[in-house]
Amino acid sequence: MKMLGAEVVIECLKAEEVDIVFGYPGGAVLTLYDALFKTDFPHILTRHEQGAVHAADGYARATGKTGVCFATSGPGGTNLVTGIATAYMDSIPLVAITGQVGVSLIGKDSFQEADICGITTPITKHNYLVKKIQDLPCVMKEAFYIARTGRPGPVLIDISKDVFNDTLDFVYPETVCLRGYRSLFAGDSSQIDLVIEALEKAEKPVIFVGGGVNISGTSQDVRKLINLTGIPVISSLMGLGCIPSDAPEHLGMVGMHGTYAANMATIDCDLLMGIGVRFDDRVTSLVQNFAPKATIIHFDIDPAEVNKNVRADLKVIGDLRWSLPLLCEKIAERNVTKKQWARAEWVGLVQEWKREKPLASSLPAGGIRPQTVIEKVSELTQGEAIIVTDVGQHQMWTAQSYNFNTQRSFLTSGGLGTMGYGLPAAIGAQITLPEKNVILFTGDGSIMMNCQELATLADNGLPVKIIVMNNQVLGMVNQWQRMFYGKRYSYSSTKGCTDFVKLAEAMGVAGLRVTKPEELNTVLEKALKMEGPVLVDILLPETEDVLPMVAPGGRLDQMVLRGIIG
Amino acid sequence: MKYTLAVLVENRPGVLTHISGLISRRAFNIESIAAGPTEEVDTTRITIGVEVEDEFELEQVVNQLSKLVNVIKIANITYVDSIQRELALIKVRANKANRSDLVDVVEIFRAKIVDVNRETLVVELSGEESKIDALCEVLTDFGILEIVRTGRIAISRGPVPAKDM
Incomplete structure (x- = not known):
């Protein structure tokens, strides 16, 4: 049957079991939007293309499915750039479809023309420019295949306007033929035997879990591994939720704002087994001083991650869905008790670190402690909510204080650190998980970066609860200025006329405010019980620091544990 | 390295x-x-x-x-026994007085002259990078107007092609 190019795109989405698209129309995608209209394909209109791409990202992170977004040519495409880079840094499966000007106009600096393939080359797993309709079905098939297999990532398809209007006898290819693309599943199992030998020798082992576990959905395997061995676990920001935050073996997040126990364990351990991690600089600090005494073992699907930042003594390359069950199986076969794997003396030491220096606050009594806000929400939701954050102090406090229980329950921009990510990502998550409590922790800086999406939230009746940790400063910038720039608070104040409650109400979101500590519990309880979207503006003291903190370039055991106030 | x-x-x-x-x-x-x-x-x-x-x-x-x-x-193919070559075209100042000296140099390097006019000539040389560097150095004395080089290409010796390595 002859079909318009635009209809081909929709048919391909159906074949890939895409159930919703986030997007924003424009000149080059009018035919595509016409096909959406005619087929009644589910689509969410965001208020900015950046909102669309972050929403698709939130949808993907919460479910593991591939998120899809549409944008028009030129500024439509360039507005996606931050969102695509965000997804790329955190390995999120995403297909971004942009319109491009007519074939004869490409390269002529035409109206709303931008070389979006050129622009997104460094921030996509792959991208395509489609100029002939014959290529369209194959490109769509390949794009979804590449986005979701191996180490996932965003793929961009730039489709010329002419292709949407052209016709084709549509057949969706069943397989892809990519000569240069290998999505590795099983690796070399003899490496796992070597890992077990190393584990048996280790006196002070630590397991380090990262985003790869959340992405591959292997938290059950990690939990099994911990059950079998009792080895202490540290987590990266992206690894939170893999095991319950309050599990006795869990020492917490490691790195710049890691817990005392996790950072001390990293410096002192003699074996560090990284699982789906990329040893980011926010984790390692100065890389030469990271786990200096340890044999490093690295489990990852991407061979390029091994030896990129930290030299690995042993590497297990392959999908965690292959390596972790095999590791557990081989460990279970050994006749070794939990105490022997984890070493009682070592476990005693790390537990003492945990008890000795729990997370601290530098605030004098009186004001609302930001950590209390998060602990309260954690208690009210019993750690079962989908937690979304923006970027900054509130993000770190959430990572430290929320009790995560399940994989894919913490959606945050880890690698790129994108302010403005939270609200649209929460929209994406809530749409795909309507039964879940979706809670966004954001700051007075971050929320403004995509606050137009409050309209999307309200108009779609999505019950996301937004908690604005309003300290009237760009908190993380402020903290660095306090600690390293002689308290010269250069342009980090947001004090002004903005009224977040009114802003929310203006767009159809209910607004509540907390100004005194005694109001906190009642308002939070009320907000969580309300139907529909709610924004809670919580006024916090300006000067709370995220602690502990490892100064840039410092060693992980050289933590600032107390803040500098004033 | x-x-x-x-x-x-x-x-x-x-x-x-x-x-x-x-x-x-x-x-x-x-x-x-x-x-x-x-x-x-x-x-x-x-x-x-x-x-x-x-x-x-x-x-x-x-x-x-x-x-x-x-x-x-x-x-x-760094450690594989291989042939590495680069092609260069060099435009040199050459007049009646020094042309025959130039021809001598070109012959020593087993290069070729591929264009001649009253003021200049173009030398073509293929070989390893060091050989081309050496020729360029000698030609500097005559006055080089322009150099274009392809960058090196390489192929292994023996029957195995790179795609099967």
């Missing part, structure tokens, strides 16, 4: 953008890059000369390039 990589890629639009984009993004130190068609119509071969600190950095270059969807195969 200097290495030579033979990179086989699918001959598709944008493939050179992906490769050059990756090289610049990861700040790899590329000495030379030369691309051209191969015995297979849909395959392009790119010879990349790369300078790295150590084997770990080389491993990064290879692993990162391998991740590009259009890259089919990368063979490190």
